[in-house]
Amino acid sequence: MSGPGVYVHFPYCTHRCTYCDFTLQTPRRVPGRRYADLVLAELALRGPAFSGPAASFYVGGGTPSLWEVAELGRVLDGVRGSLGLADGAEVTVEANPDQVDDAWVDAVRAIGVNRVSLGVQALHDPLLEALTRRHRTSGALAAIGRLARAGLASWSLDFIFGLPGQTPASWREDLARIVDLGAPHLSIYGLTVEPRTLLARDVRRGAVHVPGDEAQLDMLLTAREVLGAAGYAHYEISNYAQPGHRAAHNSSYWDWRPYLGLGAGAHGFDGAARWQNQGRVKRYAEALAAGGLPEAEREVLDAETASFERLMTGLRRLDVGVELGADWPRYADAVAREAAAGRLVVDGTRIRLSDAGFRVMDSVLVALMPGG
Ligand SMILES: C[S@@+](CC[C@H](N)C(=O)[O-])C[C@H]1O[C@@H](n2cnc3c(N)ncnc32)[C@H](O)[C@@H]1O
Ligand code: SF4
Incomplete structure (x- = not known):
């Protein structure tokens, strides 16, 4: 499937977790209907610049499971009616365990959601408390049981390590x-540890200690080993899949394909320029009311930047890597040096990180950077 992915950002949560730096607000009452109207207004402006049908649809947040399912369904119908949605398109919604009861699962399935990504984060109550999560392990396990029984095409769990x-x-x-x-x-x-968070303040004060970079890398390598032995492919730095379950929507970012980002704080990319929308819903709404695109930033990428970013995101795909194609001459010398040092594997004009390169990915990228 080659159409664009559609991403919708839902910028509301019940509270802000101490480690979280995402674009979101925590109103007492989430204005779900009004927010759906705003996203549909943005879709009407941006949709015509993209050729459909969309290959995937993904609602992330924030906490999209706080959105009334009927409102989410209106947005999905809006995409079906404008760009169109390819047959078999992956349709994902992110959820927090608190909202995943049987009625919610049935309702999202009924509007066409075929994949749920659940924010579990940890399986110990003291760790969940330290993260200021509202759910507890028992609630997460109950929600996981529901997803497993729901007959979805796929489902995914989020965890954090280095806690x-x-x-x-x-x-x-x-x-x-x-x-x-x-x-x-x-x-x-x-x-x-995002600089502007309460967690960062506590770490600076010495009130909270987090494992250092070395310990974190060890934990990542342990995850790779244990999950690999259990049949999961470590197909992207932070993602593991059983056969046939790689995330189609996220793969469109790593493959450098265009995606239509909608909603307050959403990012988008049309193949030549990328943008980020206004993060405050008030500003986002004001821009739409004035008939303009609700953007806070837009960057038209020059050829060199586009080429290097494609390489950087492509190298995140650990097993397939990135096909340099016409960009090969730009990197040939540096690739040869990194390959000789055992950090890159080269196959024609396709490159990927070796196990050794994966451990020092940042320095490999610096070595490949134009003028680096
Ligand atoms: C923006 S959250 C949205 C999903 C949902 N609201 C949740 O928190 O479960 C997406 C994922 O990013 C991860 N995440 C958020 N902040 C993080 C941080 N500071 N460090 C590492 N992972 C983080 C969490 O695993 C989370 O599930
Ligand atoms: S629930 Fe998720 S998006 Fe919301 S504040 Fe917590 S980590 Fe951030």
């Missing part, structure tokens, strides 16, 4: 439990 108090040994135990859950797809992120 305060987590050790390589306790992470190894957690991975064994994660394998037992039997999810077709897993997204597993190393904790990033």
Whole structure:
């Protein structure tokens, strides 16, 4: 499928977790209907610049499971009616365990959602408390059971490692439990201490200790080993899939394909320029009301930047890497040096990171950077 992916950002949560730096707001009442109207207004402006049908649809957040399913359904119908949605397109919604009851699962399936990505994060209550999550392990396990029984085409679980108090040994135990859950797809992120968060303040004060970079890399390598042995392909830095369950929508980012980003704070890319929308819903709405695109930033990429970014995102695909094609001469010398050092594997004009290169990905990228 070669059409664009459609991403809709849902910028509301019940509260802000201490580690989270995403674009979101925490109103007492989420204005779901009005927000759907805004997204549909933006779709009317941006849709004509993209040729459909869309290959995938993804609602992320924030907490999209707080959106009334009927409103999400209106937005999905809007995409069906404008760009169109390819047969068999992957339709994903992110959810927090608190909202995933049987009625919610039935309702999202009825509007055409065929994949759910659940934010589990950890399987120990003290870790969930440290992350200021509202759900507890028992709630996450109940939600996972519902997804497993729902007859979805696929489902995915999000976890974070490198948490305060987590050790390589306790992470190894957690991975064994994660394998037992039997999810077709897993997204597993190393904790990033984002500068503007409460977590960062606590780390600076010494009130919270998080594992250092070395320990985090060890945990990532443990995940790769344990999940690999359980039949998961480590197909992108933070993503693991059983056969046939790689995330189609996210792959469109790594493949450098255009995607239509809608909603407050959403990013989009049309093949030549990328943009980020206004993050505050008020500003986003004002721009739409004035008949303009609700953008905070737009960047038209020059050939050199576009080429290097395509390479960077492509190298995140650990097993297939990136086909340099016509860009080959730009990188040939640096690729030869990195390959000789055992950090890149070269197959014709396709390159990928070796195991050794994966451990030092940042320095490989610096070595490949034009003028680097
Ligand atoms: C923006 S969240 C949206 C999903 C949902 N609201 C949730 O939190 O479960 C997407 C994923 O990013 C990950 N994430 C968010 N902040 C992170 C951070 N500071 N470091 C590592 N992973 C993070 C979490 O695993 C989360 O599930
Ligand atoms: S629920 Fe998810 S998006 Fe919302 S604040 Fe927490 S981590 Fe961020």
